[in-house]
Amino acid sequence: MVRMADVARAAGVSVMTVSNVLNERVPVGEPTRSRVMAAVEALGYEVNLTARHLRAGRTDTVAFVAPSFHDYFSELADEIAPLVEAEGRHLVLERTSANAEQEIEALSVARLQIYDGVLLSVAGLDLEPLERVRTSKPIVLLGEREVPERFDHVRLANESGARLATAHMIERGSRRIVALGCSSGSAHAMTTDRRVGWEDAHREAGLEADPAYVVPVSDYTSHAGREAMLEVIASGLPVDGVFAVTDVVALGALSALADSGLRVPDDVQLAGFDNLDMSRFVPPGITSVDVNHKGVAQAAVELLHRQMSGWTGPAEHVVAPVRLVVRGSTRGGA
Amino acid sequence: MVRMADVARAAGVSVMTVSNVLNERVPVGEPTRSRVMAAVEALGYEVNLTARHLRAGRTDTVAFVAPSFHDYFSELADEIAPLVEAEGRHLVLERTSANAEQEIEALSVARLQIYDGVLLSVAGLDLEPLERVRTSKPIVLLGEREVPERFDHVRLANESGARLATAHMIERGSRRIVALGCSSGSAHAMTTDRRVGWEDAHREAGLEADPAYVVPVSDYTSHAGREAMLEVIASGLPVDGVFAVTDVVALGALSALADSGLRVPDDVQLAGFDNLDMSRFVPPGITSVDVNHKGVAQAAVELLHRQMSGWTGPAEHVVAPVRLVVRGSTRGGA
DNA sequence: CTGTTAGCGCATTCAA
DNA sequence: TTGAATGCGCTAACAG
Numbered sequence: 102m103v104r105m106a107d108v109a110r111a112a113g114v115s116v117m118t119v120s121n122v123l124n125e126r127v128p129v130g131e132p133t134r135s136r137v138m139a140a141v142e143a144l145g146y147e148v149n150l151t152a153r154h155l156r157a158g159r160t161d162t163v164a165f166v167a168p169s170f171h172d173y174f175s176e177l178a179d180e181i182a183p184l185v186e187a188e189g190r191h192l193v194l195e196r197t198s199a200n201a202e203q204e205i206e207a208l209s210v211a212r213l214q215i216y217d218g219v220l221l222s223v224a225g226l227d228l229e230p231l232e233r234v235r236t237s238k239p240i241v242l243l244g245e246r247e248v249p250e251r252f253d254h255v256r257l258a259n260e261s262g263a264r265l266a267t268a269h270m271i272e273r274g275s276r277r278i279v280a281l282g283c284s285s286g287s288a289h290a291m292t293t294d295r296r297v298g299w300e301d302a303h304r305e306a307g308l309e310a311d312p313a314y315v316v317p318v319s320d321y322t323s324h325a326g327r328e329a330m331l332e333v334i335a336s337g338l339p340v341d342g343v344f345a346v347t348d349v350v351a352l353g354a355l356s357a358l359a360d361s362g363l364r365v366p367d368d369v370q371l372a373g374f375d376n377l378d379m380s381r382f383v384p385p386g387i388t389s390v391d392v393n394h395k396g397v398a399q400a401a402v403e404l405l406h407r408q409m410s411g412w413t414g415p416a417e418h419v420v421a422p423v424r425l426v427v428r429g430s431t432r433g434g435a
Numbered sequence: 436m437v438r439m440a441d442v443a444r445a446a447g448v449s450v451m452t453v454s455n456v457l458n459e460r461v462p463v464g465e466p467t468r469s470r471v472m473a474a475v476e477a478l479g480y481e482v483n484l485t486a487r488h489l490r491a492g493r494t495d496t497v498a499f500v501a502p503s504f505h506d507y508f509s510e511l512a513d514e515i516a517p518l519v520e521a522e523g524r525h526l527v528l529e530r531t532s533a534n535a536e537q538e539i540e541a542l543s544v545a546r547l548q549i550y551d552g553v554l555l556s557v558a559g560l561d562l563e564p565l566e567r568v569r570t571s572k573p574i575v576l577l578g579e580r581e582v583p584e585r586f587d588h589v590r591l592a593n594e595s596g597a598r599l600a601t602a603h604m605i606e607r608g609s610r611r612i613v614a615l616g617c618s619s620g621s622a623h624a625m626t627t628d629r630r631v632g633w634e635d636a637h638r639e640a641g642l643e644a645d646p647a648y649v650v651p652v653s654d655y656t657s658h659a660g661r662e663a664m665l666e667v668i669a670s671g672l673p674v675d676g677v678f679a680v681t682d683v684v685a686l687g688a689l690s691a692l693a694d695s696g697l698r699v700p701d702d703v704q705l706a707g708f709d710n711l712d713m714s715r716f717v718p719p720g721i722t723s724v725d726v727n728h729k730g731v732a733q734a735a736v737e738l739l740h741r742q743m744s745g746w747t748g749p750a751e752h753v754v755a756p757v758r759l760v761v762r763g764s765t766r767g768g769a
Numbered sequence: 770c771t772g773t774t775a776g777c778g779c780a781t782t783c784a785a
Numbered sequence: 786t787t788g789a790a791t792g793c794g795c796t797a798a799c800a801g
Contacts (some may be wrong), residue, residue, distance in 0.1 A: 105794070105795065116795080120795070121796095126796090149793090149795070151795090152794035155795075155796095157797085
C-alpha cells in the first residue's frame, strides 16, 4: 500500500502539500503541483478514503436502504442516483431484505453513521427500532406508512391513486372489482390506504364496496398475486375488475386470468400500481398508477440535502402526487 | 458523539476493556462485562466503524458493483446477499450506471479499497481501466465478456443457452428465427456468443443461419426490443420464431408481436434468456434460458471467499451451466 | 504558497 | 483478566 507520505517523499514535498494538491483546497504552485501529480501517477497512489473519513468526518456517500432492489426500488434508485451524484456524492444501495427486524438495529444504527446521509425505505421494516434511532445523521424516510413525526418523510398519494384506478374501471363498466392485495385493517399502511381509495371510488360512484372483494395476498410477488386470483376465480365470486395493489401483483393476476380463460379487458378489467417499465410491454399493457419516481426522488433528495446543509427546522412530510396511465388492460386503453 | 472513552469512564474501566467486551476477543470477567454493557446501553454508544476500519484494516463489507439493479442484477443480488452474510459480512450495492467509463476509474480504484472484497459486473464496462487496476483487493468479475486472465471470473454458458433455446424452436417447427439483440461481430461478448449458439443450433439441424436474421437492438430494454421487432415485421421479412438476447428484450418483442396481430406461439415462437421472475407470469409464459442465479452467486462468492482467505493461486474462470425452461411462448410449453 | 503540529476513534501489542 | 502506550492514514488549523 502506497501512502501519502510515500508520494510526498517521491515529490520532495511535505505530506500536507500532497493533500492540498489532491483536494484542491488551497492554491498550490504549478511546478509543485505537477511534481506531486507525477509522483502520484508513478506510484499509483490512491487516497485512503477511510482515513480521510475518520479525519474529515465525511464520506461524500449517501445510502439508499431498501428491502431489495427489484422493480420499484431499482427504478427509484435510477432516479435518485443522478441527483445525489450531482452534488458530488456517491450513492450506495443497502438491502434490509430477509431479517429486517434485526437489520435496522444491527446494521443501521452503527452502520448508517458511515454515510453522510441516508434514504431509508420503511417498507417491511419494524418502526419500533426507528423510534430509538437517536442519530443526528441526515435521514429521510420513504414509504407508505406512518412514521415518527420527527423524520422527513416522502410517501405516495396512495388513496388518490387507488381511487383513480378504481373509478376508471367503474366508469368503463366494472361493478365487481377485486381489491387484490389490499387489507382491511385500519392502520395507516400502503395496503389499507389503497383499499380506502378503492372504497372511495365506489362511494363516489354511488356503489357499495363489498368487503368480500378485499382479497389479501401472502406477499407482494406475482406468484402470490396469481395464487390469490386463482382462488378468487375458483370460489365462484363474480368478478369483472381487479385493482391490484402493485404491478407485480397485477402481473400475477393477469397470469391467473389468462389461464382461466378470462379475457382482459373484455371479461375482466385490470389495473395495477407503480407503473413499472414492464407494465407498458406486457400485452395488452397494464393500466397502472404512475408513482412519479422522478418526483419522489427529487423530493427525498432535496430534503436530504437540506439536512446535510445543516437545516434543523421541523420535519416535512411530503405526499407525492400520482396519476393514472391507461393501457389495454382496461377498456378505453389502446 | 459518544466515544469508547466515554463508555470506559462511565464503567470505570479502560478503553481497552470496552473494546474487548464489544469484540469478544479475550475473556472478560462477568462483573466487568455487565458494567460495560450497562454503560453502553445508558449512553447509547455505537462503535465508530470508520475508526475500526482504519485501525483493523477490514470493513466486513463486500460490494457488488453492477450497472443498475434492474431485473437480472437484483435477482442475482438476492442470491449473493445471504451467502455473503453467512460469513458475517455485509453486502452493499454500487451502481456504475451512466458514466461507466469514468466511474470505474474514479469510483472503483480508490473506492473499492474500502471493501474487503468486490464482485464486479463487467457488463457495460470499459475493460481498459480494469487492466490498470493493480489492487491486491479480492475481486471477482461477473459477466459475459473477455476479461484479463489474472482475475477470477464467472460467466454464463451463453452459446449453450442460445443453442438450447433455438434448437427447441427449430424442433417445434420454426424455420425463420430472428436473433433479436444479437450481434455479428467476433469479439467475445454476450451478444456474439449468443448469436453463435443460435448459429450452432441451425447447423446442427442442417439449416442455414441467415445473417439477415441477426437483428441488433439499440439497448437492452423492452422498448428497444419492441422497436426492433416492429421494424422486422414492417420490413416484411418472414418470421416464425424469435430468440431474444434477454427476457427484457423478449418482452418488448412480445409486445410488438401482439400489436401486430401475430399470435405467440401459433404464428411466432418466442424465447428469451435470463428466466426472470416476470417471464413465468407474462401470458402465455416466456420460454427462457435459466441462468441459475444461485449457481452463479455461489461460484462467485466462493471465489471471493477464497481470495479473502489469502489464496493466491491462479485465477479461475468459471462457466456456469444453464438450462432451458419451456413455457407457453413456444410450442410444447403449457 | 508550504510545512509543522496535533489528533480523528479504535484495536494491536505487550506489560502488569 | 485488565490497562498503557502506540499508530492506522489522513486533514484542520495554524505557523512560517
